[in-house]
Amino acid sequence: MATSTRPAARLLLCTVAVVFMLFSSTAATPSPSPSSSNKTHDDGHGGRTLSFTLYQQETINKTAYMVVDGVAGAGVSQTTTPFGTVYVFRDNLTVHADRASPVAGVAEGTSITTSLDGLLSLSMAKVTIHHRGHRGSVSILGGTYNIGPSDYPVVGGTGDFAYALGYVRSSPVDLRGSTVTYKFELQLYWPPYAQYAPTPPR
Known part of the structure; x- marks a missing residue:
């Protein structure tokens, strides 16, 4: 009886040893980090990034309105509104700064003037995009x-931009007249590479 169990015991011992060696070799091999395994790609993130530029076209009392008048501070101008002003907008995003260029999306949202000089606001918007084969939206605040x-900062996304993080930089291009134009630069990153996204340049 004891003699017949020895081959089985040896087989079990060999199996345990092989499994142990397999797990040991797997644990000893470090998994490459995202920043080091994609050195051939320009952005170093394995292509999990997207950036492009559009232009926001805003026309006072046509695509943008003051719905609550402010209470103090600066008056109403092309660049200022009184403290507490609530402003809503639904502006086209065009491919070029020219207002007649193709529309690639829309920015819709609101802003509240938060400084007495009328130059600072807290803004939130949903940016819907159909451009360069991409369709979806990002939310910014x-x-x-x-x-x-x-x-x-990008705080969420839908469609092709689901789970995207990053930021949108808006810069004035033309603030003259009833229609103003802003350059709208999107820098988007997806997990697991979002943690390596650079902060916006100053």
Whole structure:
């Protein structure tokens, strides 16, 4: 009886040893990090990024309206609104700065003036895009500086932009007349590479 169990015991011992060696070799081999395994790609993130530029076209009392008047501070101008002003907009995003260029999306949202000089606002928007084979939307939330660049964190996305993170930079191009134009630069990153996304340049 004891003699017949020895081959089975040896087989079990060999099997355990082989399994142990397999697990040991797997654990000893470090998995490559996203930043080191994609050195051949320009952005170093394995192609899990997307960037492009559009232009926001806003026309006062046509695509953008003040729905609540502010209470103090600066008056109404092309670049200022009184403190507490609530502003809503639904502006086309065009491929070029020219207002007649093809429409590639729409930015719709609201902003509330948060400074007495009328130049700063808290803004939130849904940016819907159909451009370069991509279709979906991103949601952004952040502060607006009316006469200079503003960076908005991307807080969510839908469609082709689901799970995207990153930021949108808006910069004034033309603030003259009833229609104003802003350059709209999107920098998007997807997990697991989103943690390597650079902060917006100053």
